[in-house]
């Protein structure tokens with residue numbers, strides 16, 4: 001029985017960890033390239049979920065198309081935010097863009113309250129078969145779990161492939177250490193940075209939609225907690241490192257679920273664990289698990 | 299005789315109140331090695347960075363193949379055929395040697411020729427060949443300089459610009475790098491070389507310019523400048 005519990009929790013932890021990882025990748029990619037903590041990242045996630053919801057509810061699209069539209073529009077939102085709010089500040093002191101990012105986060109949340117209303121909406125737009133429970137011995141697993149794990153796994157592979165197996169990905173890693181020199185390679189740096197925001201935002205929206213399928217409530221502040229946790233995951237992994245974001249995301253999701261699973265009376269402190277792990281880790285390894293190369297030999 | 303590939307007219311560079319380059323004229327002739335020498339702070343790097351579009355606050359004309367290019371951004375300049383091995387090497391420390399070289403050819407679509415050029419630069423710098431999978435940041439200073447030159451060559455440029463390629467290299471390596479510059483010229487490429495090592499630069503250059511606090515104070519054939527008393531005293535450390 002203990003083993004079944006453990007397996008059940010392992011699955012749930014992987015699930016949550018995967019969702020964190022998808023969000024954390026966007027944080028870490030943007031930070032890696034621009035040294036900017038995009039605090040609006042979680043809010044882009046929330047907008048993506050609303051876009052998907054309205055595409056289905058108001059425009060009558062099939063659920064899968066609505067999801068894709070929501071993800072695409074989130075990408076467009078990320079693109080616009082970078083172009084309008086962050087690009088003009090690229091050479092300004094870092095504190096300016098940080099404050100802009102915080103302002104952008106408030107703006108997106110408030111705008112969502114105005115546009116969509118503050119009352120939580122139900123995210124009942126996906127087909128019922130996702131809620132079927134499959135039983136394997138003592139294990140009970142929802143179809144949704146397989147869906148989320150499958151998509152997460154594919155997207156993570158896709159991001160790694162992009163970063164380490166394509167020219168564009170190599171340029172993204174080059175920009176992370178040296179923007180002017182990357183432009184000397186004949187690369188259009190603005191375009192690559194835009195692409196990074198688009199990809200990060202689309203991953204966040206994908207994660208947000210899957211989040212909403214699991215916890216089917218949509219409201220303007222729903223991006224805050226996942227956004228914060230993913231940020232912590234990115235820092236744990238070593239901010240700026242994509243493999244770090246993956247490891248950090250899974251580590252965080254797994255710990256949260258396992259601790260709550262085995263010490264149910266600590267469930268109320270669940271959100272605290274993220275910060276405890278963060279603080280303890282930073283005491284011993286201030287740069288996170290994966291240290292990002294930033295020094296240059298002169 | 300040979301025609302001018304790159305013509306710089308009345309170039310001025312400003313950094314806030316600092317007037318770093320004060321209206322200089324430089325002709326870079328096709329197939330030749332042109333060198334720009336001068337002391338620290340003379341404005342050599344500012345000149346190269348202006349040509350390649352990294353410095354935006356400038357006045358004057360930069361004419362490449364008969365077209366004004368001073369308004370273009372670095373990526374457009376590089377695509378048009380001018381590559382720079384920048385001051386301080388600026389290789390990507392978090393990419394492997396191979397990836398650094400691939401970045402040099404980032405904008406190129408001619409896959410087969412990129413492959414051929416890769417073979418060629420690895421033949422020019424056999425040391426890099428043994429280190430293709432090594433991270434750029436772990437190379438020695440000399441190896442990094444080779445990588446910076448090799449990476450610039452991967453753009454298959456018509457004009458290769460180099461900013462102090464011999465800086466910090468042991469004499470033997472300096473010789474090797476200057477040997478490569480001569481080979482690059484033999485391949486039919488044009489070279490614009492910025493150097494503090496005036497003796498070495500002038501001895502391989504077809505034409506040279508001497509820059510002093512933003513002004514060109516002397517110019518002439520490489521051999522002539524090498525024999526010039528003023529140059530010998532100021533830049534070659536010879537007491538005349």
Ligand SMILES: Nc1ncnc2c1ncn2[C@@H]1O[C@H](COP(=O)(O)OP(=O)(O)OP(=O)(O)O)[C@@H](O)[C@H]1O
Pocket residue numbers: 313316318336337338339340341342343344345385494
């Ligand atoms: N970004 C900058 N901001 C302010 N001043 C600058 C900047 N870059 C260069 N300068 C100034 O412009 C002048 C010319 O600098 P430049 O780097 O072109 O000289 P250089 O000839 O390449 O010198 P070195 O041989 O030391 O590399 C110097 O006085 C320098 O201090």
Ligand SMILES: [Mg+2]
Pocket residue numbers: 342343344385461
């Ligand atoms: Mg210089």
